[in-house]
Amino acid sequence: MPIHPGMVEPLAERTRDLYADAELRLLRIIARQLADGLEAPGWAERKLAAVQALRRSAQGVVDELGKAVRLDVFDAVAESYNRGHRAAVAELGALSDRARQLVDDVTPNAQAVDRLAVEAVNVVTATHRSILRAVVDGFRAIVAEVTATPLLGTGTRRQATQDAMRRFADQGITSFVDRAGRRWSLPVYAEMAVRTSVARAATEAHARTLTDAGIELVVVSDSPRECHLCRPWEGKVLTLTGPDGERTVEVEHAIEDGRMVPVRVAGSLEAARVAGLQHPNCRHSVSAYTPGLTTVEQATSDPDGYEAGQRQREIERHIRKYKRRAAAAVDPAAKRAAEGKVRQWQKAMRQHLAAHPDLRRNPTREKIGAGNLPTPATAPTAEQVDAARVWSGDEQSVREMSDDQLAAAMRSNLLDDRARARIMAEADRRDLEQLLDRAAPRGQLVDDLLALSDDDLARVFAHVDEGDQLRIMAETDRRDRAGQLPGVRADLVGLSDDQLAARYREAGTGPEAAAIAAEAARRDLLARYFPGGQLLDDLAELGDDDLAWCMQYATEAELLRIADEFDRRDGLDGPPLPAPADTGDSVADMLADRDALAEAMGNAPDPALWGALAAVDDAPAPPTRDWGALTDEEIEQLSDEEFAEFRESEAAAAYWQRLEERTEQAAEEAGDEAKPEHRITRAEAREMYWEWVQRQIAAAEEATNGYMFNKKYAGQGHSYESLFTGPHRIGYARASDELKEWWETHPRLTQAEFITMVTGKTQRWAAAAEHNRWGEQMKR
Numbered sequence: 098m099p100i101h102p103g104m105v106e107p108l109a110e111r112t113r114d115l116y117a118d119a120e121l122r123l124l125r126i127i128a129r130q131l132a133d134g135l136e137a138p139g140w141a142e143r144k145l146a147a148v149q150a151l152r153r154s155a156q157g158v159v160d161e162l163g164k165a166v167r168l169d170v171f172d173a174v175a176e177s178y179n180r181g182h183r184a185a186v187a188e189l190g191a192l193s194d195r196a197r198q199l200v201d202d203v204t205p206n207a208q209a210v211d212r213l214a215v216e217a218v219n220v221v222t223a224t225h226r227s228i229l230r231a232v233v234d235g236f237r238a239i240v241a242e243v244t245a246t247p248l249l250g251t252g253t254r255r256q257a258t259q260d261a262m263r264r265f266a267d268q269g270i271t272s273f274v275d276r277a278g279r280r281w282s283l284p285v286y287a288e289m290a291v292r293t294s295v296a297r298a299a300t301e302a303h304a305r306t307l308t309d310a311g312i313e314l315v316v317v318s319d320s321p322r323e324c325h326l327c328r329p330w331e332g333k334v335l336t337l338t339g340p341d342g343e344r345t346v347e348v349e350h351a352i353e354d355g356r357m358v359p360v361r362v363a364g365s366l367e368a369a370r371v372a373g374l375q376h377p378n379c380r381h382s383v384s385a386y387t388p389g390l391t392t393v394e395q396a397t398s399d400p401d402g403y404e405a406g407q408r409q410r411e412i413e414r415h416i417r418k419y420k421r422r423a424a425a426a427v428d429p430a431a432k433r434a435a436e437g438k439v440r441q442w443q444k445a446m447r448q449h450l451a452a453h454p455d456l457r458r459n460p461t462r463e464k465i466g467a468g469n470l471p472t473p474a475t476a477p478t479a480e481q482v483d484a485a486r487v488w489s490g491d492e493q494s495v496r497e498m499s500d501d502q503l504a505a506a507m508r509s510n511l512l513d514d515r516a517r518a519r520i521m522a523e524a525d526r527r528d529l530e531q532l533l534d535r536a537a538p539r540g541q542l543v544d545d546l547l548a549l550s551d552d553d554l555a556r557v558f559a560h561v562d563e564g565d566q567l568r569i570m571a572e573t574d575r576r577d578r579a580g581q582l583p584g585v586r587a588d589l590v591g592l593s594d595d596q597l598a599a600r601y602r603e604a605g606t607g608p609e610a611a612a613i614a615a616e617a618a619r620r621d622l623l624a625r626y627f628p629g630g631q632l633l634d635d636l637a638e639l640g641d642d643d644l645a646w647c648m649q650y651a652t653e654a655e656l657l658r659i660a661d662e663f664d665r666r667d668g669l670d671g672p673p674l675p676a677p678a679d680t681g682d683s684v685a686d687m688l689a690d691r692d693a694l695a696e697a698m699g700n701a702p703d704p705a706l707w708g709a710l711a712a713v714d715d716a717p718a719p720p721t722r723d724w725g726a727l728t729d730e731e732i733e734q735l736s737d738e739e740f741a742e743f744r745e746s747e748a749a750a751a752y753w754q755r756l757e758e759r760t761e762q763a764a765e766e767a768g769d770e771a772k773p774e775h776r777i778t779r780a781e782a783r784e785m786y787w788e789w790v791q792r793q794i795a796a797a798e799e800a801t802n803g804y805m806f807n808k809k810y811a812g813q814g815h816s817y818e819s820l821f822t823g824p825h826r827i828g829y830a831r832a833s834d835e836l837k838e839w840w841e842t843h844p845r846l847t848q849a850e851f852i853t854m855v856t857g858k859t860q861r862w863a864a865a866a867e868h869n870r871w872g873e874q875m876k877r
Contacts, residue, residue, distance in 0.1 A: 117464070119162045124425045126154050132428075178298040300375060300383075304366060307385055308337050314348070314386035315366060317374070319394050319515075324403070326373030327381050332393050333363035334386050341368040350389040358388050392492065405453045412449060415442040416463040455513065480509040487516050495523045529556060537561050544629040546572045547620045551591035568630055575630075575650050579619070582649055589616040623650065631655075636662045683796075683843055684854050687789050724748035729755060733779050740783050756781070782852040789851060790821045793843065797821075801835040821845060825866065829873040845870060 307315065315337060317330045336346075341364050350356040363369070366383065375381060385391075419438040426432035443463070450456055483506040486494050495503070503520050506512060512520070536542065536549055536557045542565035546554065554569050561569070580587030589597065589612065597613060604610040626633055626647050632655040636644065644659050651659060678689035725748040727735075732752060735743060743749060756778070777785070794817045798805060805820060806812075810831040820828050820836070828845055829837065846854070847866040853859055 119158050121421075121424055122158050123155055124421065126158075128425050175298075178302045180299050180302075296375065296379075300370075303383070304337050312385045313337055313339070314360065314362070314388070315383040316386040316391060316393055317369070318382045318384065320380045323381070324373075324376075324379075326376060327379060330363065330369050330372075330374045330381070333369075334360055334393070335364060335366045335369055335383065336362055337366055339365060341365050348388045351387045353389065356389070360386070360388060402453075402455065405449070405456060409446070409449060409453075409456055410462075412442055412446045413462045416446070420464070478509075480505040481511065484509040484511040484516075487512060487520060492519070492523075495519055500524075500527070532556060533560055537565070541565070542568060545624065546630060547624055548594040550593035550596055551576070553593055571652070572630055575623075575627075578650060584615070585619065586612050586616060589613060594620075622646065632658065641666075683793060684789065684846070684851065687785070687792060688855070691785075725751070729780075740780070744784070752780070777855050779852055779856060779858070782855040783848065785855060786848050786851045789846075790818060793821055793845075794818070796843070797836060797839055800839050801833065804833050804835050806831055807833045822848065825869045825873050829876075841874065 304315075313336055315335050317333050317335065319331050320327070323331060343361075343363050345359050345361050347357045348360055350358050366374075369375075375383075416439055419435045419442065423432050423435035423439065426435060446458065446463075450458055483498065483502045486498060487503070487506045498506075503523065507517065507520055532553055536553060537560060540561065542557070542561050546568070549557070551573070554573060558566055558569050576590045579585050580590050589600075592600065597616065601610060601613045601617075604613055626639070626643065627650065632647060632651060633639070636658065639647070639662075641663075644662060648656060648659055675693050678686040678693075680686055680689070724743050724746040727748070729752070732740075732743065743752075798817070805817060806815065815831060820832055822828075825845060825847065832840070850866050850870075
C-alpha cells in the first residue's frame with residue numbers, strides 16, 4: 098500500500114510528550130521558586146541565591162529526559178522503517194501469511210535503522226545543554242524584572258511576577274534558534290526532529306523495498322488540502338533512481354511482454370523531496386507505478402479546506418498557550434483567568450468544527466506541548482484498515498474489497514468526499530454487473546421483462562443490442578399505457594417484482610395491500626397473454642373478455658389480429674376479396690370495386706349508413722339550417738356546396754336509411770325471382786364523387802412523386818381537393834406539368850361530369866365543363 102509521512106508521524110508523539118512533560122515540570126519548578134516568599138523582604142536576594150538549586154532540579158529533569166528519549170527514538174525509527182518496508186511488500190502483493198509474520202518480527206536492514214536513529218538522537222539531545230541555560234537565564238530575567246517594577250511604581254511584585262511568568266510561559270523554554278532567527282520551544286523542536294526522522298525511515302524503507310523488487314517508477318498521490326510546495330508534484334510520475342529532470346522514458350508493459358509504452362517522468366523522488374515534497378505534516382504518498390495499468394487521477398484542490406485546517410491549528414495553539422499560562426500562574430486569580438481563556442478557545446474550536454464537519458478534533462493537539470503522556474498504542478480497527486485501503490489505494494484495491502469491507506470503510510467517518518465517491522462508483526458498478534447477470538445474461542435480454550423495474554430497464558438499455566432495445570421500448574410504452582388505465586396504480590407499474598413484494602410486506606392488510614395484489618394479478622395476466630412481450634400466437638382458446646382485456650396493451654398489429662379473431666367468431670369470414678379493377682376508366686373501376694365489396698359484405702350493414710353515423714358521432718357540427726325538413730326530392734336538387742354541408746348533418750343518416758329501405762321495397766315488389774338493377778341516384782353519385790376524388794388524389798400523388806402544384810401555388814396552403822374539384826380552369830391553373838400530363842390519361846372530372854357518367858342522366862353543367870377541360874388540354 099502507498100505510504101506518506103503522515104502515516105508514521107504519530108510515532109513521534111511519544112517523544113514530543115516526553116519533552117512536553119519536561120517543559121511543564123520545569124515551568125512549575127520556576128513558578129514554585131518565584132512564588133516562595135514573594136511578599137517577604139529580601140526576596141530578590143534569596144531568589145538569586147537559589148539559582149544553583151534551580152539548576153540542580155532542572156539538571157535532574159534533563160538527565161531523566163535524555164535516558165527516556167534515546168530508547169524512545171530508537172523504537173520510533175525502527176517501527177517506522179518496519180512500516181515502510183511492510184507497506185512496500187504489501188503493495189507488491191508478494192507476502193504470504195508466514196512472510197507477513199516474519200516481517201513483523203524482524204526489522205529489515207538494521208544498519209539503516211541504527212544510522213537514522215543515531216542521527217535523530219544526536220539532533221534532539223544536542224539541545225539539552227541549551228535547556229539548562231534557558232531555564233537559568235529565564236529565571237534570572239524574571240527576578241530582575243520583578244525587582245525593578247516596584248521601584249518604578251508601575252505595579253506590585255506579585256503582579257510583576259505573574260506578568261513575567263506569563264510571558265515566559267507563552268514563549269516556552271527555548272531550546273533552539275534556527276538560521277532564520279525563529280525560536281523553537283522544547284517539545285515543538287523535539288517533535289519536529291523525530292517526525293522528520295521517522296518519516297525518512299518509512300519512506301526510505303518503502304523506496305528501497307520497491308527498488309529491490311525491480312520497481313523504478315512511483316506516482317505521487319492527490320491530497321485536496323495540499324500546500325504550495327507539494328501542489329506541483331501531485332499526480333506526477335517519479336523515478337526512484339536515475340538522473341533528475343523532466344523527461345519521457347520507454348518502459349515495458351506490465352503484462353504484455355515486448356510492448357514498450359512511453360511514460361512522462363517529472364524527475365526523481367529525491368529531487369522532489371529536496372523541492373519540498375513529503376515535508377513535515379505532508380500527507381502525500383508515493384506508490385508503485387505499473388506501466389500500462391496504473392491510471393493517474395486528476396489532481397484536485399481544496400483551498401477552503403486547507404484554510405479551515407490552518408484555522409484549527411491556530412485555535413489549538415491558543416488553547417495550549419493559555420494552558421501553559423495556567424500551569425505557570427503564581428496566584429489563583431491569574432490561574433482562573435487563564436482557565437477561562439482555555440474554555441473560551443475550546444468553545445471556538447467546537448464552533449469551528451461544527452461549521453466544517455469534515456474536520457476532526459484531536460484532543461492531544463490541545464494539550465501543553467501539543468500532547469501529554471502518551472496513551473497506550475492500540476491496533477487499528479477493521480473499519481480503519483478498510484478506510485485506509487480506500488483512501489490510499491487505486492481502483493483495483495477498491496474492486497478487491499468485499500461489500501462488507503466497503504460498508505465498514507463508509508462507517509468509519511475517516512474518508513473524504515473523493516474516497517466516498519470512489520466507493521459509490523464501485524457500488525454502482527457492482528449493482529450494474531449483478532443487474533446485467535440477471536436481466537441480460539451473456540448480453541441477451543431475458544424473456545420476462547415484468548420482473549424488472551423502470552430503473553432496471555433504463556440501466557440495461559445501453560448494454561443490449563438494437564433488437565432488445567426495441568423490446569425495452571415496447572415494454573415501457575405498454576407500461577405508460579397501463580398507468581393511464583382506470584384501476585391501475587401508475588406508481589406500482591414501474592416497480593420490479595422484488596420491489597413490489599417488499600412493498601406488500603410493509604403494506605399490511607389495508608387498501609395499499611389490495612392495490613399491490615391487483616397489480617400482481619395484472620402482471621400475471623400480462624405474462625400469460627403476452628409471453629416475451631408479444632401477444633399469444635393462438636388466440637382461439639381466449640375468451641371474448643380476455644381478448645377485450647388484451648386490447649388495452651396490444652400494438653397496432655396485435656389489435657388487427659384480435660379484430661380478425663372477433664370476425665372469425667362472428668362468422669364474417671368469407672371468400673377473399675377480388676383484386677381491384679383496372680380497366681383504365683377510373684369511374685368504371687370504382688363502380689366495379691363497390692359492387693365487388695357489396696357482394697363480399699353480403700348482409701353486413703351498408704358502409705354508407707354506419708359511416709355517416711360514425712362521422713356524426715365523432716365530429717358533430719352545429720347545423721346551419723333544418724336539413725331534416727327537406728324531402729328526398731329537395732335533397733336531390735341541392736347544389737354541390739349545400740350537399741357537402743348536408744353530408745355532415747344528422748339528417749344524412751336518416752336519408753341514407755330511407756334510400757336503403759326504398760331499395761329493399763323495390764326488391765320485394767319485383768318478387769323473389771326478379772333481380773332489379775340498382776340505379777344510382779344523383780345524391781348517391783354526389784357521395785361517390787368524393788370517394789372517386791380521393792382515389793384520384795392517391796394515384797396522382799404516387800405518379801407525380803408528390804409534385805402536384807406548380808411553383809406559383811406550391812406552399813400557399815391549398816388542398817389537393819382544390820386541384821381535382823371545381824372548375825377546370827382553376828385546377829389547371831394550379832397544377833404542375835407532371836399532373837397535367839397524368840390528366841391526359843386519367844381525365845379530370847367535375848362533379849357534373851361524374852354524375853352524368855354514373856347516372857346516365859345529362860347534367861346541366863356537364864357539357865360546358867367537358868368543353869372547358871378540352872380547352873385547357875389544348876393549351877398544352
